[in-house]
Amino acid sequence: MTTTTLITGGAGFIGTNLCKRLLNDGHKVICVDNLYTGQMRNIEPLMSNPNFKFINHNIIEPLNNEEKIDEIYNLACPASPPHYQKDPIFTLQTNFMGMSNMLELAKKNNCKILQASTSEVYGDPLEHPQKESYWGHVNCVGIRSCYDEGKRCAETLCFNYINEYKVDVKIIRIFNTYGPSMDKDDGRVVTNFINQALFDKDITIYGDGKQTRSFQFVDDLIEAMIRVMKTDNTFHGPINLGNPNEFTIKELAEITLELIKDSKSKIVYEELPQDDPCKRKPDISLAKEKLGWEPKIQLREGLKKTIDYFIELKELESNKK
Secondary structure (H helix, E strand, C coil): CCEEEECCCCHHHHHHHHHHHHHHHHCEEEEEEEECCHHHHHHHHCCCCCEEEEEEECCCCCCCCCCCEEEEEECCCCCCCHHHHHHHEEEEEHHHHHHHHHHHHHHHCCEEEEEEHHHHHEECCCCCCCCCCCCCCCCCCCCCCCCCCHHHHHHHHHHHHHHCCCCCCEEEECEEEECCCCCCCCCHHHHHHHHHHHHCCCCCEEECCEEEECCCEEEHHHHHHHHHCCCCCCCCEEECCCCCCCEEEHHHHHHHHHHHCCCCCCEECCCCCCCCCCCCECCCCHHHHHHHCCCCCCHHHHHHHHHCCCCCCHHHHHHHH
């Protein structure tokens, strides 16, 4: 029997890659997105697939779907700082009201639901690397708090539905992820550096560039998400999903320039934004134990694939002019 999977935020970066993978795996996919940050161009190639259905909907409002659903991936939420800070109340509403509506839908369908939480719940961590047991170091009134605290609150809501209604919720905490289908204007560091280098603009590093991140290629994340969804109803997480190989932001800029050889860009430095974490690295011991998973695609290989995608995007946009 074909599995019917509903993906909120399905026209976004991670959602698009998940839609493609599940369609290839034989699922029927219902993609729900209000296109606040998602892009129709991401899913246009999927629209002719008879197993794919798109619903333009904001999950802050209940979703009236009469079709039986077997599993839900809740990815709906602006995820880059410029997008989630643009309308912080909307971001909070998506995290709480949207999560509540999706949990009600999972309860109604008696199905599994995976919540895409984030490493941002750890804030600017005092523990390094971060384990799932770490409670975090978050500024609850800072400019990033609409996202950080929104995701933390969504996790709380999930566990209340587990305890009160026995809903089978899976919570993943996603660390920095990159790859094809990213929005070139999303304001995250990988897209910023690639686009600045492709257009010969200065590569902007905020702070001294010594702050570190761990970069995960999207295909590795999608594989882990599917494995989490397949776990039995005794496992709910949270579980870290990320690449534990740590790089400084300056190293990322240098590798980007190394891969885009003809770029005339130079590296410049600007002031570090408020509450920007100094270190971020996942402890993935639990993912190794529970899922038999660890990332396979390392930074240079993944960046090359991502750069190739943005070169294609640049050419498409040039041809439209």
